[in-house]
Amino acid sequence: MIVDCLGLLLAVMVTAADVQDRDAAFPLLERLHRRFRKVTLVWADGGYTGKLVTWAQRQRRLTVRVVKRTDDMSGFVVLPRRWVVERTLSWLMRSRRLVRDYETRPEVHETMVLWSMTMVMTRRLARQRA
Numbered sequence: 001m002i003v004d005c006l007g008l009l010l011a012v013m014v015t016a017a018d019v020q021d022r023d024a025a026f027p028l029l030e031r032l033h034r035r036f037r038k039v040t041l042v043w044a045d046g047g048y049t050g051k052l053v054t055w056a057q058r059q060r061r062l063t064v065r066v067v068k069r070t071d072d073m074s075g076f077v078v079l080p081r082r083w084v085v086e087r088t089l090s091w092l093m094r095s096r097r098l099v100r101d102y103e104t105r106p107e108v109h110e111t112m113v114l115w116s117m118t119m120v121m122t123r124r125l126a127r128q129r130a
Helices: 021-035 051-060 082-092 106-129
Strands: 009-011 041-044 063-066
Touching: 009 021, 009 106, 021 041, 021 051, 051 063, 082 106
Parallel strands: 041 063
Antiparallel strands: none
16 A cells, blocks of 8 residues: 555555565556656655665656664654554544455455545545535
8 A cells, every 4th residue: 555645545456465565566666656657755664675676766766765663662663654554554444344354356455445545535525624
């Protein structure tokens, strides 16, 4: 899942459980690049280091900045930028269909994520108008 700085969904991709997140990031960044050409900086978790960073820079002109946890940290520490995706996931978990694995096809689950995010965004818009 890729979100903007407000936590609003930009791209989502659901894969099987045996696919590593780092491997799924390649087509997800490709999807992001196709839809939002002006995005140039992507903040990522420590698991996305390695050839993904160089590939994104060379192939898609995306700068992938990895936010890592240092070894001297103990317990729970909020890391900059990483909490934005976690917050979006908590918003989406309000939807009953996403709490359990009801869907058998990844495309259907992606659609349910998009539908749930649409509900989150429309509720915000409706609150602002009232």
